[in-house]
Amino acid sequence: MSASKIPIIDFSGFYSEDSAKKSEVVTQVRESCLYNGFFQIINHSVPLGHQQAALKSAKKFFNLPQNDKDKVSKNNNTWNRGYEMLRSQILEEGTQPELKEGFYIGADLPVDHPYFVEKKLNSGPNQWPQGLGDDLDYFRNSTMDYYNKSLELASDLLRVLALSLDLEENFFARFMDGAVATMRLLHYPSQPKDADEKLTRGIGAHTDFGAITMLLQDEVDGLQVWDQRNQSWIDVEPTTGALVVNLGNLMARWTNEKYKSNVHRVINKSGKERYSIPVFLSGNPDYVVECIPTCQSAGDPSKYEPITVQAAVSAAYAESYGRAQLYKQQSGKPMDSEVQAKPLASAAY
Numbered sequence: 001m002s003a004s005k006i007p008i009i010d011f012s013g014f015y016s017e018d019s020a021k022k023s024e025v026v027t028q029v030r031e032s033c034l035y036n037g038f039f040q041i042i043n044h045s046v047p048l049g050h051q052q053a054a055l056k057s058a059k060k061f062f063n064l065p066q067n068d069k070d071k072v073s074k075n076n077n078t079w080n081r082g083y084e085m086l087r088s089q090i091l092e093e094g095t096q097p098e099l100k101e102g103f104y105i106g107a108d109l110p111v112d113h114p115y116f117v118e119k120k121l122n123s124g125p126n127q128w129p130q131g132l133g134d135d136l137d138y139f140r141n142s143t144m145d146y147y148n149k150s151l152e153l154a155s156d157l158l159r160v161l162a163l164s165l166d167l168e169e170n171f172f173a174r175f176m177d178g179a180v181a182t183m184r185l186l187h188y189p190s191q192p193k194d195a196d197e198k199l200t201r202g203i204g205a206h207t208d209f210g211a212i213t214m215l216l217q218d219e220v221d222g223l224q225v226w227d228q229r230n231q232s233w234i235d236v237e238p239t240t241g242a243l244v245v246n247l248g249n250l251m252a253r254w255t256n257e258k259y260k261s262n263v264h265r266v267i268n269k270s271g272k273e274r275y276s277i278p279v280f281l282s283g284n285p286d287y288v289v290e291c292i293p294t295c296q297s298a299g300d301p302s303k304y305e306p307i308t309v310q311a312a313v314s315a316a317y318a319e320s321y322g323r324a325q326l327y328k329q330q331s332g333k334p335m336d337s338e339v340q341a342k343p344l345a346s347a348a349y
């Protein structure tokens with residue numbers, strides 16, 4: 001597999017009647033997952049119109065006055081919904097708090113839903129930015145439509161992943177049933193041209209926490225994927241209509257590290273504002289992730305104990321937000337309200 005580019009896979013083969021075309025998709029996905037866990041897909045099931053509408057909504061939201069954004073702060077709840085201000089997170093140790101702001105959305109669950117009552121991972125009602133006024137309906141519909149379409153695609157991707165691992169196509173169905181997923185609208189201000197690249201990140205080098213991530217980026221580049229074999233960063237070229245798919249730590253654990261959860265980062269040196277929308281699939285919080293049968297053998301036993309989705313994903317969130325808090329304490333800077341109000345142990349939900 002070529003190292004200098006992230007492969008673009010034509011996903012229409014998966015929906016084709018032609019079994020050879022379907023196998024070709026499965027083979028390309030397998031190769032990408034074994035190599036570095038990143039690929040782009042085109043001709044998938046999330047319509048371009050839905051992508052554009054969601055990005056338009058993101059831009060409208062981030063253009064609001066700071067005061068309107070602060071009113072829907074993620075600090076207002078413990079289930080990780082709402083606005084996250086600039087410099088709230090550090091994913092790469094030794095770097096400065098990150099130059100991005102975000103808005104978290106998920107399934108809009110009522111307060112009597114069992115997931116909310118039982119405080120399951122990132123589960124509860126959304127916060128909606130009233131500051132958008134007449135644009136709020138459009139914002140709500142376009143973001144939720146995009147979210148729902150992404151979850152349908154996630155099921156298809158898991159079918160392909162199952163086949164790529166020589167499993168039954170519906171192996172991941174129970175994991176998807178009642179799955180939790182979180183979407184984040186992201187805005188990366190343009191970084192000053194003379195910013196110290198070593199320390200300033202849009203998002204620091206990290207791996208994702210969940211099973212898979214589906215990322216929509218607009219036309220501004222900045223996402224880079226670590227190429228372990230060549231010890232260099234690969235730029236992920238924005239491609240109209242494409243989604244970047246990458247595997248998270250949960251999938252790496254599940255596959256006994258046969259499939260990669262790879263390091264990536266964003267540095268926005270474009271001189272333009274950058275917007276992106278990742279959807280993180282965590283899965284059913286009660287599902288127990290246990291080494292996939294085809295990924296272990298007598299000579300290659302399971303490296304990890306079984307763990308629930310809830311336990312695996314929540315630990316990772318707490319750690320990353322804790323780092324930003326620590327940085328601000330140690331550097332003696334006044335902490336913004338976002339970080340101050342958030343105790344480390346309950347950082348994410």
Ligand SMILES: O=C(O)CCC(=O)C(=O)O
Nearest residue numbers: 186203217223266276278
């Ligand atoms: O914005 C991007 O391109 C990447 C975002 C990302 O890696 C993340 O939110 O985990």
Ligand SMILES: [Fe+2]
Nearest residue numbers: 206207208264
């Ligand atoms: Fe990421």
